[in-house]
Every structure is written in C-alpha cells, then in structure tokens.
Amino acid sequence: MLKAIHAQENKAAAKEKAKSVIFRLREMKLNKAADKLENGLEETLTYMEFPSEHWLRIRTNNVIERVNREIKRRTRVIGTFPDGESALMLVCARLRYIASNDWGKKRYLNMKHLTDMLAEELYCEAKIS
Structure with a gap:
C-alpha cells in the first residue's frame, strides 16, 4: 500500500491515495500505522516538489x-x-x-x-x- 502512494504521478494524487490507504488501515484496525502514515505524509512526499526526473534519486x-x-x-x-x-x-x-x-x-x-x-x-x- 505504501508503494502505491509513491507510485503516483504528482503530490495531489499521492495525497489522495494516502487518504484511501489510511482509511483501509483503520478498517483493518491498524490505527497506529494509520496515525504514523498520516503524521509523516508531508515529510515523506517532500521529494515530489522537485522535478519528476529527480524523484528516484x-x-x-x-x-x-x-x-x-x-x-x-x-x-x-x-x-x-x-x-x-x-x-x-x-x-x-x-x-x-x-x-x-x-x-x-x-x-x-x-x-x-x-x-x-x-x-x-x-x-x-x-x-x-
């Protein structure tokens, strides 16, 4: 599920995917994992503010x-x-x-x-x- 977030084309799409992943984690009763993802999402997606050619590196x-x-x-x-x-x-x-x-x-x-x-x-x- 985490790989799917980072596979998105842009930051907005990644945030939308993250919301659905957080929802699924909460459904699975993995609240701590959902909280961790929710709290660290902005920091994790910072690289998406750079040109897409640089993302992987x-x-x-x-x-x-x-x-x-x-x-x-x-x-x-x-x-x-x-x-x-x-x-x-x-x-x-x-x-x-x-x-x-x-x-x-x-x-x-x-x-x-x-x-x-x-x-x-x-x-x-x-x-x-």
Missing part, C-alpha cells in the same frame, strides 16, 4: 549506501586496526579515491530540470504581478 540513498559498502569492503580486508587514526586514514584515503575517480565525478542530478522548473515558476509569478 532524491528519495533513495543508494549513493551513500554504495560508498559505505566500498568502505566496509576495504576495512574488512585489514581486519583489526591498531588505533582509530589508522582506520580513519584508510577511510579518508578511500573517500579521496572515490572523489578523484570517474565514479566520484558522475553527475547525480541533472540541474537543467531544476533550473527549468524555477524559471517557469518565476515566469508565472511575473505574469500574475
């Missing part, structure tokens, strides 16, 4: 998880570190490598979509004024 944390997996992979090879400084040095070295490598230079979001959206909003505001 904003609402997930895949990039952070990938970096964490890479650090974990490198630290497992070492096993036990003599002190915190050496562990920190390894993590920093890995982050520097990622930042300098092609993997760290890829654009995560295409900002053209965001600038187009802002330009459209400014045009609408100027038209109203």
Whole structure:
C-alpha cells in the first residue's frame, strides 16, 4: 500500500491515495500505522516538489549506501586496526579515491530540470504581478 502512494504521478494524487490507504488501515484496525502514515505524509512526499526526473534519486540513498559498502569492503580486508587514526586514514584515503575517480565525478542530478522548473515558476509569478 505504501508503494502505491509513491507510485503516483504528482503530490495531489499521492495525497489522495494516502487518504484511501489510511482509511483501509483503520478498517483493518491498524490505527497506529494509520496515525504514523498520516503524521509523516508531508515529510515523506517532500521529494515530489522537485522535478519528476529527480524523484528516484532524491528519495533513495543508494549513493551513500554504495560508498559505505566500498568502505566496509576495504576495512574488512585489514581486519583489526591498531588505533582509530589508522582506520580513519584508510577511510579518508578511500573517500579521496572515490572523489578523484570517474565514479566520484558522475553527475547525480541533472540541474537543467531544476533550473527549468524555477524559471517557469518565476515566469508565472511575473505574469500574475
């Protein structure tokens, strides 16, 4: 049911779907789950205020998880570190490598979509004024 809310085309449709999900949860006597969904809905749908091309990348944390997996992979090879400084040095070295490598230079979001959206909003505001 939660996936259906996030599969909607826009924020208004997602809110409507959320209302029906909340109603169904209450029918199933899952009042705490319904309350949790109702209280956190606005915060959960914040990503829908951005261009739709950015939605998937904003609402997930895949990039952070990938970096964490890479650090974990490198630290497992070492096993036990003599002190915190050496562990920190390894993590920093890995982050520097990622930042300098092609993997760290890829654009995560295409900002053209965001600038187009802002330009459209400014045009609408100027038209109203």
